Amino acid sequence: MKAPRPRFGLTPFAFLSPAAAVLGVFFLGAVAQVVYYSFTRYTAFSGPDFVGLENYRRLLASERFWACLGNSAIYLLVTPAIIALSLAAAIVVESLGSRGRWLRLALFLPVITPTIVAGVAWRLILNEDSGLLNSALAMVGLDPVPWLSRHPWTLVSAMFVTLWKGFGFYMMVFLAGLLAVPRELREAAALDGASRLGVFRAVTLPALAPSIVLVFIVSSISALKVFDELFVLAKGSPIAQQTAVPLLYRIAFEEGDYGLASALGLSIFLFILSFSLVNLRLSARSEEAAS
Template sequence: MRNTLGERWYTPWAYLMPAVCVLGVFFVVAMVQVGYYSLTRYTPFSAGGPEFVGLENYRRLMSSDRFWWCLLNSFLYLLVTPAIIALSLWAAMVVEAALRGTRRWLRVVLFLPVVTPTIVAAIAWQAALAERDGVINSVLRMVGMPGAPWLTEWPWTLGSAMLVTLWKGFGFYMMIFLAALLAVPRELKEAAYLDGAGRWGVFRHVVLPSIWPVVMLVFVISSIGALKVFEELYVTVKGAPVEDQTVVPLIYDTAFERGDYGLASAIGITLFLVILAFSLVNLRLSSRNARAGGA
């Protein structure tokens, strides 16, 4: 078979081969494997490889308090998304309103947290959140509120990690919002001004409706990000018991500290199903968006 470029049949596959091998082995096959492992008893010391045990691991999960606590915490962690949306949308609006010369540098500065490795961010925030002499508790006490055990006690530990997620993430979503804001037709806003709308009115009735699909997308993407969180918790609240953390730290602990690959895979499948629900919503939103020609 010859194609339009007059290449041989295998030419496209030669280009595709490295990528297909990597994604195939490490993602597609791995996804099938994790499904299979979740039905087996499998440890680093399993001599004959994974041993099929049916739904045993899922049964163990259902009766595991650790698992339910972590799953609950993962859902609590989703509370970070409204904060991310608010902060990143605000940042995008500030950048959009900034003068031409300062706009680019403001954008770069506000993107710095995204560039900052989580471990570095966590070290800084740990110091700020320290119970006795941290900046945050000092400020709280100054305004007459009691300080909180940010790094040691649930649910404060969860809040601390969420703070790091928020700080590290808002610059990324700001860029998405900025792209959406810049795509709002100027004429639309000017027409609204001519009709006597105030700034709030223009935002509420012109800008917000046109970027609404993007708000929803950011909601979905940041929710998926929140469900996948590991590093913020692992480093910021080092030493917090695993049941006070979320699902991914539980997977890490189960697989690599306790050596229970089967159970860890079952937790992985559960997490995948939750994330898949969000991904499907994302897909629907994107295709609707693409059809509408927006964002």
């Protein structure tokens, strides 16, 4: 006779209740509120009063909104650099085998470094008069670059820090992917006479395709959410030369315009969502084409 399926009654909900309370209030509840606030005039001093689409009209009419959105789009260029660098690092770590352990730990140092510390360190390296980078450029006869004062170099500097802080993490993702490729598969291909590059192209790269798609999506989302790097490296520059989340911070917590900031928050969400959906669609299509 089959044992009766255990009945759980309210037990599952008891286990779920702490998580439900936190996520329900601070995320799901907050999402509902951000939608409502975006349709209201709501400042640090008054409101919220319903005003329909007023905030969205103001947002679309404001120059800094489009400038910051454009800069966020530029910031996305950090994603291919992250993929290239973290994939190269993963290949190096994997081919060193057990001796690659020290390198793995070294590459993780930037990941655990708080962004404020990374920013302070990189400001030193990017310093326009005495920094290492401009000194190195001078040595090969190039003009100094205004890394910390001139648009779009401030963006490029922040992207340096994002790349530096991020690639060790994504390296681990690729390493997981590489280690999951069966060794026999690669050896079989090599036995069949494939060159190293051939094995990489025919066996390793296709096996890594899902990791590449994931890293692409995750790192591009975090590029669109960037705040800390700009706060540390580009604090002095005009807001129109920064990206979307610094603009949100400015509008909400320095200008106290919660309604407008909520409309901006939702716009950022829609931007991230549509970008990710397009990427998923494209990667699905290229997989179909490959098979």
